[in-house]
Amino acid sequence: MTPEDRFPGPEHPDSGPRHQPDLDVLPYGTYYEPEPASGYSEAPYEAETYSGYGGARYLEQHWPVPGTEHGPGAGAGDGHGGHGGHQGYEPPALSDHPATAHGGNGGHQGHPEQRERQSDDPPTIELGPPLAEPGLPYHPYPAPGPGEPPGPLYVVGDVHGYLDELLAALRHQGLVDADGHWSAGRSRIWFLGDFTDRGPDGIGVIDLVMQLAAEAAAAGGYCRALMGNHELLFLGAARYGDEPVQSTAGTASFLAAWRLNGGQQHDLERLETHHISWLSRLPAIALEDDHLLLHSDTTAYLEYGESIAEVNDAVHDLLADEGVDEWWDCFRRFTKRFAFRGDAGPTAVRELLASYGGARVVHGHSPIPYLTGAVHSDDGMPPHIPGPYVYADDLAVAMDGGVTMDGRLLVARLPI
Numbered sequence: 001m002t003p004e005d006r007f008p009g010p011e012h013p014d015s016g017p018r019h020q021p022d023l024d025v026l027p028y029g030t031y032y033e034p035e036p037a038s039g040y041s042e043a044p045y046e047a048e049t050y051s052g053y054g055g056a057r058y059l060e061q062h063w064p065v066p067g068t069e070h071g072p073g074a075g076a077g078d079g080h081g082g083h084g085g086h087q088g089y090e091p092p093a094l095s096d097h098p099a100t101a102h103g104g105n106g107g108h109q110g111h112p113e114q115r116e117r118q119s120d121d122p123p124t125i126e127l128g129p130p131l132a133e134p135g136l137p138y139h140p141y142p143a144p145g146p147g148e149p150p151g152p153l154y155v156v157g158d159v160h161g162y163l164d165e166l167l168a169a170l171r172h173q174g175l176v177d178a179d180g181h182w183s184a185g186r187s188r189i190w191f192l193g194d195f196t197d198r199g200p201d202g203i204g205v206i207d208l209v210m211q212l213a214a215e216a217a218a219a220g221g222y223c224r225a226l227m228g229n230h231e232l233l234f235l236g237a238a239r240y241g242d243e244p245v246q247s248t249a250g251t252a253s254f255l256a257a258w259r260l261n262g263g264q265q266h267d268l269e270r271l272e273t274h275h276i277s278w279l280s281r282l283p284a285i286a287l288e289d290d291h292l293l294l295h296s297d298t299t300a301y302l303e304y305g306e307s308i309a310e311v312n313d314a315v316h317d318l319l320a321d322e323g324v325d326e327w328w329d330c331f332r333r334f335t336k337r338f339a340f341r342g343d344a345g346p347t348a349v350r351e352l353l354a355s356y357g358g359a360r361v362v363h364g365h366s367p368i369p370y371l372t373g374a375v376h377s378d379d380g381m382p383p384h385i386p387g388p389y390v391y392a393d394d395l396a397v398a399m400d401g402g403v404t405m406d407g408r409l410l411v412a413r414l415p416i
Contacts, residue, residue: 023370026332152413154188154189155190155191155293158228159403160197162205162409163200163208166205169411170411180211182216184221185220188288189224191209192295192365193229193365194229194365195230196234196264197233197258198262199262199403200264203267210278213225226285227279227315228295230261233257234279235280235319236331237258238271240327241254242256245325246325247328280316281316284311284312285301285311290357290358291359291361292360292361292362296337297340297341297361297366298333301352303333340395340396341371346392350395360395362399362414363399368385368389368401371389388412399412
């Protein structure tokens with residue numbers, strides 16, 4: 001029995017039916033899985049990458065045992081960080097956060113044969129502190145003093161409009177309070193992109209992240225976000241609409257591609273100038289604590305610059321000045337996926353790390369069930385996602401838990 005089977009964490013609310021397909025598609029309905037990048041050996045794209053394949057494994061979510069002190073409470077100097085130890089922790093009920101509960105899709109047991117593929121004692125990414133007792137204020141960190149080190153670092157996988165699930169996951173980590181406000185002191189959070197499309201409330205997700213960014217800054221921490229391919233698609237749909245673009249699949253438009261990929265009309269109708277301004281300035285790539293943060297598992301970033309600053313400037317300049325075809329080409333490049341999977345994967349990761357720095361890539365974009373080959377279950381159960389997925393010789397961490405396909409919206413604390 002693995003830890004997530006015993007303590008599966010919070011059950012996430014069910015925001016309604018999941019919109020298919022779960023991989024991005026270009027016009028005329030073809031999945032966009034590009035050929036291997038030139039210079040790499042042929043990658044076995046059809047091969048399953050279960051635990052053990054190329055060093056891949058899950059980083060299991062180790063939930064605290066009721067009646068014992070949780071690891072992060074041991075203090076910041078022990079390698080885990082400290083929020084103060086709370087004993088006797090129980091996962092919070094859905095009523096503890098403002099989202100409306102409609103049932104749960106978290107904590108799936110998974111197949112025994114799949115669990116057997118996981119190592120007996122895999123390393124973990126700690127997922128944050130237990131919550132305070134109900135009704136008590138939660139202030140895990142004081143304001144930072146001069147020369148103090150930064151707070152712990154968290155990453156959030158693809159949200160795709162599932163606001164209720166996002167609030168539940170952040171609340172379970174102690175990063176927001178029962179009213180959805182920042183409660184993590186000087187902690188640091190990076191969202192890996194893809195706020196909208198497929199789910200019911202993409203604009204609500206953007207509003208929440210913008211709110212948390214302001215509240216975190218006031219508390220001495222920060223909340224930041226990367227630009228995903230769905231941000232490029234959403235902004236393109238708003239700016240260019242049905243204006244034709246030239247694509248390899250024939251003449252298409254941003255609006256048609258956005259609808260094909262789960263675009264929600266009510267999100268487009270609620271999009272305001274301040275949303276556009278904020279989204280347009282998001283970086284495409286970042287480096288934090290030796291983690292190279294990307295949205296997409298692709299080497300296409302190398303086509304936009306040899307440094308992080310060059311890549312971000314190139315994307316921002318393109319969104320500000322270039323035309324519809326250049327914008328479309330950027331969207332297509334950042335929609336590529338699976339560059340880190342298979343035999344050629346470690347080589348691709350190392351090329352990115354050599355250019356941009358860091359010791360490991362952390363990305364969203366490609367749902368973990370597709371990376372592991374566990375998309376379809378014989379018994380109809382949702383995919384088993386125990387936590388972030390490490391692969392490519394331990395050089396890559398996948399964070400898209402497949403919330404759009406009844407998986408899990410992942411929020412994970414990275415090692416500092």
